[in-house]
Amino acid sequence: MEIGELKKLFDDMTIEEKAGQLFQTVGAMYDDEAVISGPMQEMGITEKDIQLAGTVLGTMGAEKIKRIQKKYMEAHPHHIPLVFMLDIINGYKTVYPIPLAQGATFQPDLVKECAAMAAKEGAADGLHITFSPMVDLVRDARWGRVMESTGEDVYLNGLYARAMVEGYQGADISGGEKLGACVKHFAGYGGAEAGRDYNTVEVSERTFRDFYLPAYKEAVEAGSALVMTSFNTINGIPASVNKWLMRDILREEMGFDGVLISDFGAIGECVNHGAAEDRADATKKALEAGVDIDMMSGTYPENIPALLKDKSISVELIEECAWRIMKLKNDLGLFENPYKGADEIKAKACILSEAHRELAQKTAENSFVLLKNKDNILPLDKKKKIAMIGPYIDRRYMLGGWSFTGNPEDVITIKNAAEEKLADYEIVYAQGCPILSEDVKLEGFANYTEEKFSQEDCEKMKEEALRAAKEADVVVLAIGEHFLQSGEATSKGIIEIPKIQQELFEALSEVNSEIAVVLFNGRPLDIRILEERAKAILEVWMPGTMGGAAIVEVLRGAVSPAGKLPMSFPYCVSQVPVHYDEFPTGRRHHPGKDKDRYVSKYLDMPNKPLYSFGYGLTYTQFEISDLELSKTVMKPGESVTVSVKVKNTGDREGTETLQLYIHDIAGSVVRPVKQLKGFERVILNAGEEKEVCFTVDEKMLRFLRADNTFGSEPGKFEVFIGNSSEVEECKVFELLKG
Known part of the structure; x- marks a missing residue:
């Protein structure tokens, strides 16, 4: 539908219809025998609310979704289609490895293929949106949801975030084999205190911006159709009512103009956090923060009518959210084809197909x-x-x-x-x-x-x-x-x-x-x-x-x-939390010098993890040697080529993943002991040797500086190339002042 035509339709809708778009329900509500009972009834959910709801959670199956869509559109005053959403985390019917395992591949292109495969199966079964990828940075294995992340590294997570969004959505999410992506959980959810789910997150803004936000930014820049709020607090304010987080950072700084959806019940839970007096107050604050869809807490249909009536919220605020939802439906192509890719015959042909099984096995x-x-x-x-x-x-x-x-x-x-x-x-x-x-x-x-x-x-x-x-x-x-x-x-x-x-x-x-x-x-x-x-x-x-x-x-x-x-x-x-890119301390412990008492160490265990980030053996052996820099001084606008030789010294073919790490020796703020900035998978036959080169440019040296600006600083940098984050040999180059 042309944007002008969509605007005309939108202007013809009542404010009641527009507010209805903000409410998410479940498919069971549209069954012929469905009755409103239990929690829904307690929240004051009415038949009218269900008739005007904009999206559906947790329903799948081409025949069922087409049936619900038809029934809903016939009853809706403007015959507006529903959007069907589901958690498709690591495959639909053909299930590939969990996201944490996908992270271990160090192959974003392979992960992109998997996302595209999941989209093809899910779309054929009638779905429109997946609540994936989860790009939360994770450092604490006590948190069970680490399985949904691709790991502890900022750079690697960003690559996977972009790859998954591109895999699900392709170049055009209106296509019959594509799903809209929903990046989650915005923001910082992986930093839950004590690794306890739904718990508070307490990080400095510098850590938040340097470590936690980059992967979300990659997903947004890749065009993710939706973003989901997180359960946790940031700066003492729950994400779902955090205006600074959603308006200033997500929409203004990152440029996100898509649909923002709460996590399950998260808006209502702001009362439990102590950030809202009651559910009406939570509704008002979530709308002011720009949260477009209330996922299953029921606060929006329960409270929006009264808030509008007493002018606690404006009509314009509801219209802002509703317009984004309507635009999403249009981007999905639902006004032209409300059933989109739903096709029982196609679903049967592609689900668990030989090609999909082969990709799942390869991954x-x-x-x-x-x-x-x-x-x-x-x-x-x-x-x-x-x-x-x-x-x-x-x-x-x-x-x-x-x-x-x-x-x-x-x-x-x-x-x-x-x-x-x-x-x-x-x-x-x-x-x-x-x-x-x-x-x-x-x-x-x-x-x-x-x-x-x-x-x-x-x-x-x-x-x-x-x-x-x-x-x-x-x-x-x-x-x-x-x-x-x-x-x-x-x-x-x-x-x-x-x-x-x-x-x-x-x-x-x-x-x-x-x-x-x-x-x-x-x-x-x-x-x-x-x-x-x-x-x-x-x-x-x-x-x-x-x-x-x-x-x-x-x-x-x-x-x-x-x-x-x-x-x-x-x-x-x-x-835990333990991760390779830690900050150095003033009294750093050096392994092997355990008699040094007044250093940062444990008395009863090592500082280092049992196995560090980037580690992994294979059935052959590799020798990495001759680390070289093309120059030791880098002027503004220039780059440095870093090279090593890698040789398969074993008796069979094998794959080694060479990893490039950089350490900023002295900055205006303390920098990690090393950070991954690149990698390359190399396949070598027995006895084969190859030179591998990486290009280091100024963009790779940027961070949030002491003056709260983002950029690099002149000075010396150590560069490492190895087969894990434990690599020690390095060379030094200097970035000159611009």
Whole structure:
């Protein structure tokens, strides 16, 4: 619809209709037998509110969405279409690895493909908007939602934010195979105090701007159709009523002109925060902050009529929000085709198609991180007898805590894949133990119950596993978190593998020391027990629909692991939040000088995490040498070329990810010890050597300076190129004053 025609339609709508656009409901409200009851009734939600609501949450299926759309439009005074929104976090029906695992690929283009694949499936099933990507910077593994982020690094998160938005939306979101993206959670949600979900965030504005905001900015500049407010406070004000955050930073500084939607119930929760006297006050403040859609708190339909009547809010404020929603509907192409991409036949053809399965498997293979491989126990030797043990050997629940659109029955397990790909290996299988003991409490989005086992059953499982381990040359032990132990509302103070699985590991290691652990999890864990006693550790996260197939390909050596950690694994939970790009202190501890008393260190554990950001092994070895600078002085407008030589010194092809880090030696404010500024994946045959070059320019040296302006400062900089953030060798160049 031409913008002039849209404006004419908008002007013809009543203020009641415009206010209705700001309310989000659920698809069940449009069923023929639906009745308003419970919380909706208590909030004063009426049939009229539902008739005029602008968007729908949590409904999927092409036939159902078309039916609801038709019924709604026929009843609406101006026949305006609904927008259907859903959380499609890491795939729709074809589920690829969780976002944290995607971060480990160090391949934004691959992640962009995955987002496009999810959009194709979701759009064919009738959806218009996904509540993704989550680009919150994360440093605290206690926070369960780290699984939805791509990690702890500012630069890497920004690349993925842009890639996901571009993948979902393409060049034109009105296309039948595209979804509008919604970047979340604005802003700073990953800094929740103590890693506790929904908690306060308390950071300085400098840290907020330098570390937390850049990824949101990348998503906005990529054209994200929506932004979602976060649950937390910033500067003591909840995000959903934070006018400075939403008006000044998001809309003015970042230039966002799309739709701003609250998180689930967040506007009403501002009363609980103590930032609003009551729900009417919260409504007024959220509208003044420019929040266009009230997601499921019911505050807008409950309070807008009275606020308009007593002139506490203006008609213009409602129209401002409603116009943005109407423009979104127009951008989606819904006025020309209210059913957009919804097509049962197309959905059946593309959902879980061979091409989508192949992409899901490829992404999983590229996301795995080999943390340890003593004596080259991996890949598996066909000549050796193998015992595959553990609750994840034949388990389908490896989609991730947000993957409620996926069906576990579509998942390829390790055993499924091994029986096909390792048919000529001598393998025995044993579960060993349940994934959790009975006393562990689980919470999730769906009614889910884990299979129960008697004490006698558990003892038999363990005995069977011990027999298999004793008779085997190598044990592949597949263990880890339950999928509902990470995700929203899964904050944990103890971040270890479940106790019952630890006990199984300890028992097995007593009868066979040749253990390769395949580790499933949605967050970094304290895995000291595995580091001490396992020969190999392969981190596979929650790998998705094709997880088992990808794991077996890596175990048998058809694919060499090449993932790198996007988030540090702590030595223990007491370290968190822990991240590589920390600030130096006046009394910095240097490893190996533990007798130095008056320095910043722990008495009972190292400062460094167990595994740092950027770390990851492969099945071959690489040598990085000859770090060189094209010049040691950089004038304004110039750049410096930094080069190294990398050689595959092993006996097979492999992939190494070279990482460029920079440290500003002295600034007007303290700068991190190093920051990632570039990376390149290099594939080399055995014995092959290559020179890899990076270009460093002035833009890479910018930060929020002491005078609160953004830019670089003249001075000396250290530059590093290595295969993890632990790289130490560096060269120095100087940026001259402009």
